[in-house]
Amino acid sequence: MFLLPLSLLKTAQGHPMLVELKNGETYNGHLVNCDTWMNIHLREVICTSKDGDRFWRMPECYIRGNTIKYLRVPDEVIDKVQEEKARSDRKPPGVGRGRGRGREDGAGGRGAKGIGRGFDDGGAKGLVGRGRGGSSGKPGGNRGGGRGRG
Amino acid sequence: MLFFSYFKDLVGREVTVELKNDLAIRGTLHSVDQYLNIKLENTRVVDQDKYPHMLSVRNCFIRGSVVRYVQLPPDGVDIELLHDATRREARGS
Amino acid sequence: MSGPGLESLVDQTISVITNDGRNIVGILKGFDQATNIILDESHERVYSTKEGVQLLVLGLYIIRGDNISIVGELDEELDSHLDLSSLRAHPLKPVIH
Secondary structure (H helix, E strand, C coil), X not given: CCCCXXXXXXXXXXXXXXXXXXXXCEEEEEEEEECCCXXXXXXXXXXXXXXXXXXXXXXXXXXXXXXEEEEEECCHHHHHHHHHHHHHHHCCCCCCCCCCCCCCCCCCCCCCCCCCCXXXXXXXXXXXXXXXXXXXXXXXXXXXXXXXXX | CHHHHHHHHCCCCEEEEEECCXXXXXXXXXXXXXXXXXXXXXXXXXXXXXXXXXXXXXXXXECHHHEEEEECCCCCCCHHXXXXXXXXXXXXC | CXXXXXXXXXXXXXXXXXXXXXXXXXXXXXXXCCCCEEEEEEEEEECCCCCCCEEXXXXXXXXXXXXXXXXXXXXXXXXXXXXXXXXXXXXXXXXCC
């Protein structure tokens, strides 16, 4: 299934994420909102300096999209966006019978959640120390996300 | 659009693309777009001992914004044609 | 326009070189006009001259297009024969515009 980066980002609203800027600073926080320029609004933010040796806590911040290098979002967000997309592809909004989530009829369609993907990380506590079954065997590590914390 | 058209005519030829991180990649020009993003096939990095980072990559997309030079095949420039096209572009017609 | 889009690489394993010289490998889940990309199940390959290539698990990433240099199609066959633990190299230089 093909996804647009900005759709994924939109779906990540309310989730914790890590943002690295081009200047090397990282921002850990919960996504409040974003726009089509990738400008983002975070809450409950911890900013980490480029070298990972200094920290600032702030209640919220706005980041201009073009200063971003990458965003790390919780794994389960991609399942969420795929479900939403599958649902809207099946039923274009405003067409036919009532809107909202119909009952899963079991036949066809994906199961409700998390096919092949664990939910062990819960996603509540930032992005530190995550990992995934499929990735076991690879050395762990947490560039950016884990630096200087914990 | 001149360079876009020009590169489109070079599709299928062997070129070497030198990037702004000093990496040079040689391969067959597969396609190009209006941003001068380039797709190469059968790629190999020119100095593989120094840059083994792409050893398992045979086809790649190179973002136009990071290209420093494209080395062309020796017979890849029809100077008369390019002169004409340049004049036309300058005139804006 | 039929340019060098990334359509053909969706759901495949790709190797991305970023402008700051990192090498990130993952499954391409999507992209847009600006070459922003979604990488799933990604990991970074960290090159050094002192030891073999280190792998760092990264997970789900959105990489901004203006931070991307190369998107390479990872040939799984070639990659499986690569002995990363014995590969030594300097990290790639960052792109200087």
